[in-house]
Amino acid sequence: MSHAANVRPASDPATIDAAARILRDGGLVAFPTETVYGLGADATNAQAVARIFEAKGRPSFNPLIVHLADVAEAESLVHLDARAREVAARFWPGPLTLVLPRRADCPVSLLASAGLDTLALRVPGHPVAHALLQAAGRPIAAPSANASGRISPTTARHVATSLGSRVDMIVDGGACPVGIESTVIDLSAEPPILLRPGGLPREELEAILGPLAEKGDAAGPAGSPGRLASHYAPGCPLRLNATRAEPDEGLLAFGPDVPAGAAVTCNLSPSGDLREAAARLFACLHELDRPELTAIAAMPIPEEGLGAAINDRLRRAAAPRDA
Ligand code: TXA
Ligand code: MG
Numbered sequence: 001m002s003h004a005a006n007v008r009p010a011s012d013p014a015t016i017d018a019a020a021r022i023l024r025d026g027g028l029v030a031f032p033t034e035t036v037y038g039l040g041a042d043a044t045n046a047q048a049v050a051r052i053f054e055a056k057g058r059p060s061f062n063p064l065i066v067h068l069a070d071v072a073e074a075e076s077l078v079h080l081d082a083r084a085r086e087v088a089a090r091f092w093p094g095p096l097t098l099v100l101p102r103r104a105d106c107p108v109s110l111l112a113s114a115g116l117d118t119l120a121l122r123v124p125g126h127p128v129a130h131a132l133l134q135a136a137g138r139p140i141a142a143p144s145a146n147a148s149g150r151i152s153p154t155t156a157r158h159v160a161t162s163l164g165s166r167v168d169m170i171v172d173g174g175a176c177p178v179g180i181e182s183t184v185i186d187l188s189a190e191p192p193i194l195l196r197p198g199g200l201p202r203e204e205l206e207a208i209l210g211p212l213a214e215k216g217d218a219a220g221p222a223g224s225p226g227r228l229a230s231h232y233a234p235g236c237p238l239r240l241n242a243t244r245a246e247p248d249e250g251l252l253a254f255g256p257d258v259p260a261g262a263a264v265t266c267n268l269s270p271s272g273d274l275r276e277a278a279a280r281l282f283a284c285l286h287e288l289d290r291p292e293l294t295a296i297a298a299m300p301i302p303e304e305g306l307g308a309a310i311n312d313r314l315r316r317a318a319a320p321r322d323a
Helices: 013-024 046-056 071-076 082-091 127-136 156-166 202-209 274-288 307-318
Strands: 007-009 029-032 037-042 065-067 096-101 118-122 169-172 183-186 193-196 249-253 264-267 295-298
Touching: 007 013, 013 029, 013 037, 013 127, 013 169, 029 127, 029 156, 037 046, 037 065, 037 127, 037 156, 046 156, 046 274, 071 082, 082 096, 082 202, 156 169, 183 202, 249 274, 264 274, 274 307
Parallel strands: 007 169, 029 169, 065 118, 096 183, 249 264, 249 295
Antiparallel strands: 029 037, 096 118, 183 193
């Protein structure tokens, strides 16, 4: 049972300040956008992002949309080409999400983009979202504010019913005017790929970009695995439930009791804390993804709380690869 949710009216000026403070302190705030309510956390704080997955009860990590107060902020996070600039200038703020290559110095946590080298960005048009993003002063990762498997929330009441006290504050800004999620396009691909139809009609995008490819197209992402979240995996094989490691292996450790002997060890959480482990997962996988290692040996992770999502990602990474 979830207990009373902390719902505050967006019309009270103190609400935005308090919500922004929660976000800067690593907490969770549900807030209205023009599409649906988002479950927001500081995108630069991996532990805060881990809390999003915890609250949603999602048994896997999917890449999240990072929300910005304005277009200019995108420049420090991703590489924008002329095409991206044109689309952003035309449709932002609005119900459109752009997937673009992350900059090397991008401060957004790897957990927010599930370890991918791309980042999904959106500048929402809702005045409450805009005010909150501006007050928080940092990029905010936010999936739809519903528990896993539930329909997307378009009122504060939906959020309260679905997430209750698992979120630190729900900012009530009334019903979302668009009511369906943003359109997602991948602009790191050529031609651009429509990843999710949504609030911005495809035709409006195609008027500027020309025909969009679709996820299943032969010319689309099927031809370039690794682009898609579900295909993210380190280059070297991953061995699950390892209790020891060979001298030519990297060890993905968890907890205080770590076997010696690996070429290099990355401990997800020496204290055995699953939130910390989730926050560090993709950074550790990248760290251990080295050509001189024959494999990554992953110690067992408890299948509880965020452990389920960590294990899901490790199982995918360990699965046999397509050619
Ligand atoms: O309208 C919306 O977009 C709402 C509001 C809150 O902004 N947010 C939302 O987020 O729907 P979420 O996490 O429920 O959906 C994110 C979508 C997923 O389809 C995900 O696969 C895709 O964006 N996505 C995110 N990052 C990606 C990336 N780097 N590459 C490919 N797809 C990505
Ligand atoms: Mg969603």
